[in-house]
Amino acid sequence: MDVRALHRQLAQYNRWKHQLDDRLHRFDEWGTSYQMLSSEVQRTLQKARQLLRGDSFTIACVGEFSRGKTELINALLYTEGGRRLLPSQPGRTTMCPTEIFWDSNVAANCVRLLPIETRCTNTSLQNFKRIPQKWVTVNFDPSNQDQTRAAINQVSANKWVTPADAVKLGFAMDELGERDIHGKVAVPAWRHALISLDHPLLRQGLRIVDTPGLNALGNEPELTLRTLPEAQAILFLMSADAGVTASDMAVWREHVQILRDEQCTAVLALLNKIDSLWDDLQSPNDMNASIENIRNITAKQLKLSPEQVIPISAKQGLLGKVGRNLQQLERSNFPVLERRLADVVLHSQQQIVGHRLIGHSYEMIITTRNSLANRLAECESEIQALRTAAPQEAAEKLQQLRDTVRQNHHQYHKQAISLRTSQRLLDSQRPALMAPISTELLEQQVSNAHRSLAQSWTTLGLGRAIGNFFDDVDSSLRHVEREIERSNRLLVSIYQRPEHNFTADELMMRHLLKIHQQRRQLRQLHKHADDFRYSLNTLFTRKGALINRFINTLVQEVRNTYQDLANHIDLWLQEALAPLSHNNQYQKQLLETHMMRLTQIQTQRNTHAEQIESLQTNIYQLQAALNSLEPLYQEIIQAPLDQEVAENLAILRGGQVISLLEARHNARAN
């Protein structure tokens, strides 16, 4: 029943995003039809719309092996038929990261699998996703249960290889399991799985990522560096029967907490398998007390408040749904989880609202409309002045009008020159910003690392070479951060110049250069490198293979992150002054059009009546543009972005989960 809360919230989220996108689209069209927006503004609008177009909402399940991640997904996605969707039973564990979603491009139920051997190439998972031929596709008919299970069971497929081959594929010697009689070991058959499934929640854009424990060294950095940070929510699973183990704590500290603190990813800590504490001999009160007790201890260990830890039983949740047993379902606490997930959808909405591009687009709509309204009022008072002037004074009056327009235009022109100078000043920061992350410097550090690795014959020496490389990376990062601070100070001083008359501090703050994401990635890579160093003792592998692995995974990711950083900085340089330049260009353009008209009137030696008529035509045109923008403007100011989210939140918190649109609809109907 409560999946409906999540379903509704997702539907509402999608409607909201469409509405937002529609507003930006209307503004863009308006600009095109009245030729009122510069190409720069239209580019900003396009970028803002791209942000909204990624229409999936990703929940990632993270935790150590066997905490019940897969069972939880089964309970969440259960619809009918009385069977588990994903294999979750002892001995049948998820072996590779699996994404479950409805792929509207292929529009078919299928499992796509990337062979584990692709790890020997340098191609990243992201790139493989663009090459469909590299994936093995297994189609299934969801009404045929056996076929569905056979297809989906592939995510837990193993294959047997020699230990040497396993190491080549990136698995550490000490994490390989037992050998078979031929001396071979089992490794996952697939590197990654994509399941496209026709399901009502997935059709709403929900995407679920299932991971096989995270601390396994066999995991690729890409999983923790890209896949998890891209998720809107992370479900961190622990198990009530095991308590919080040291390895749970390690996963929490290394992979989850960092996203929660630095990326504001919504994290739900789940204490699963509470049914293992259910005891027929205990009274319900005693049982609840012991669950509360474990919850408190867990919260303390994770440094969370007890409300932030949700005790659940995924298994009983699933069974309750299968048997339509409401009491069992309530007891599993699963409905609470589903409500919290609906909450998280809103959290994500808030993040979109807080995004620089969205705030800037709204601000542009508002300033455009206000400038237009001001210009119109000025034109009206001009025509009034001309009307009341005696015909013989008209020429003089016109000259006065032209002078005023010229003066105004001059002000904007001066501002434009100041903006150009400011832009040049900002651009002059580029070399200093880019120097610490330049390709030349990095490649020099890589080749130093390569040389020291080749010359080291002890694990200590190898470890030191890797450590030194990452110390260099750290020091480059600190260097970039100092430069960023300087550039941001410059930006603030530009915004505060009196000629810009700019008061929207919050908008300015949004335009500061921030690199949270790349900083986090580099820190995580450093952590991966440390793990890699400590595992050297157990690797027993050829040094050449080890060096290759280091260069192909960790170093390659550092390169990617530097590239990201460079692109990010360039984009910032292009757009940091956008709120100032948009207003300036727009005002200047309006004044220029007006000036042209006044000149025309003056040179054509029209009669007084014709002059007035010509100005009147101008007013009609401005009026038409304003009228056509007005409905959009009214919509925006009557329902500011954050207010919509706040109202929605209030409705959700009120316990009744209905969407804002529905609430409004009901209010209108009553």
Ligand SMILES: Nc1nc2c(ncn2[C@@H]2O[C@H](COP(=O)(O)OP(=O)(O)O)[C@@H](O)[C@H]2O)c(=O)[nH]1
């Ligand atoms: N008692 C109990 N067992 C559970 C629960 N959730 C999962 N399990 C069992 O724990 C084992 C591991 O579950 P699975 O979902 O495969 O864990 P994963 O490795 O985290 O994906 C399976 O045998 C599940 O049936 C639960 O809520 N209660």
Ligand SMILES: [Mg+2]
């Ligand atoms: Mg699993």
